[in-house]
Amino acid sequence: MYSLLIDHLSTAIVQLNDRLEIEYLNPAAEMLLAVSRRRVQGHNIGVAFREDDASINALYASIESGYPFTKREAEIECSNNKKLFCDYTVTPVMGTSNDTESLIIELYPRDRMKRISQEDEIIANHESSKELVRGLAHEIKNPLGGIRGAAQLISRAFTDEALNDYTQVIIEESDRLRDLVDRLLGPRQLPKNKPLNIHKVIERVRQLISVETDHKIEFIRDYDPSIPDLIGDESQLIQALLNITRNAMQALMEDTNNHQKTIHMATRALRQFTIGSKRHRLVCKISIIDNGPGIPDALLKTLFYPMVSGRADGTGLGLSIAQSVVHQHHGIIECNSYPNKTEFNLLIPIETIIQD
Structure with a gap:
């Protein structure tokens, strides 16, 4: 009955013996780690997923002490070289002689929540920068149009070609700044879908x-x-x-x-x-x-x-x-x-x- 209940849990459950060999995986763990229970049963935990040496030492320490622990934002590498971000809880199971017979590891994937959080941040940052650029563009383009218009009027009043060269520089640089602001604003037309x-x-x-x-x-x-x-x-x-x-x-x-x-x-x-x-x-x-x-x-x-x-x-x-x-x-x-x-x-x- 207990095995049937664990098999129907959505939480990934891994059971290890005191030598960190895999004794059991429920279907949720098989799906998460992309491994078959039959293939990894009896093998070291490293065939299902790997982490740094400090985490392996923490598992041995839990066996020795009998104390559970939880690790947040862990990065584990599966047998197919795919990396997963997850939280996991390690619970020692005591035997009749008060020695740790096995460890139960409960894995909670965080990839989806982490990705959604990152995407929300990207979208929010994009919207903020877009609003900032729009305000900046408005403040730049208004005086820029006045500068360009004044330079054109001055150039018409001059008969000296050398002086006209200076006003042409002002006009060209004003146009360059206007184009830069337009590029900052991104596509100016609605998509032609x-x-x-x-x-x-x-x-x-x-x-x-x-x-x-x-x-x-x-x-x-x-x-x-x-x-x-x-x-x-x-x-x-x-x-x-x-x-x-x-x-x-x-x-x-x-x-x-x-x-x-x-x-x-x-x-x-x-x-x-x-x-x-x-x-x-x-x-x-x-x-x-x-x-x-x-x-x-x-x-x-x-x-x-x-x-x-x-x-x-x-x-x-x-x-x-x-x-x-x-x-x-x-x-x-x-x-x-x-x-x-x-x-x-x-x-x-x-x-x-x-x-x-």
Whole structure:
């Protein structure tokens, strides 16, 4: 009866003996850790999931002392090399001689909550920066129009060509600042939405980058052909993907120690997927992964802010504009970066939004 109850729990349960060998996994644990009970039973815990040495020592200490403990925000690595963020509680089970016979580990995955929290933060930061830029644009463009108009009037009053050169500089620089403000604001037109094949968009971007780099970067394509057409603005999505892929290209080309430069372009269909606080029946996930040096940790949190760039000659507008475009399509861009792997994921809903 007890075994039947544990098998029907949604909480992942792992039972270990005093040598940290697996005695039992319930179905929830099999699903979470992506392992079969029969394959791992009798083997060391490391065949199901791995953590650092300090955590293994804590398990042995719990066996010795008989005291339970809980660990928060643990990062464990499964047998398929997938990493999971979870909380877990370890409870020693005492035998008849008051010695610990086994450990019960209850695993509570935190990945979904962590991702939703991160997405909410990205969306909130994007909205805040957009409002800030709108206010700044208003304050800049009003006097800028007056400066440009005054320079034009002065140039008409001068007959000296040398003086006209100075007023022309004022006019040109005013136009340059106006264009910069317009770029900060992102796309000025509403998306011209129509059904489109996302793989056609990705292939267009791949061709442009290949020509730009003279085919010095290897592209690995991993597309899901089952993804249906989504509703979007083709030119805007090309621009968003081009901005992200060009950043990857520039990082790779500047990395002189990397002699096998690759960009991995993949698509997947995600079902019943939550973006922020909204759940969607079907979401298109577009991944752009490069094997470059990675993005510094200090830059990751402000990566999508306007005018933030990790390159000396960068404008800091490419990723901000890309996020604005995807946001107009009710989606979001996420980024994870480590040495030799930087991954941008564009998540764009395909079907109608379901409110949670």
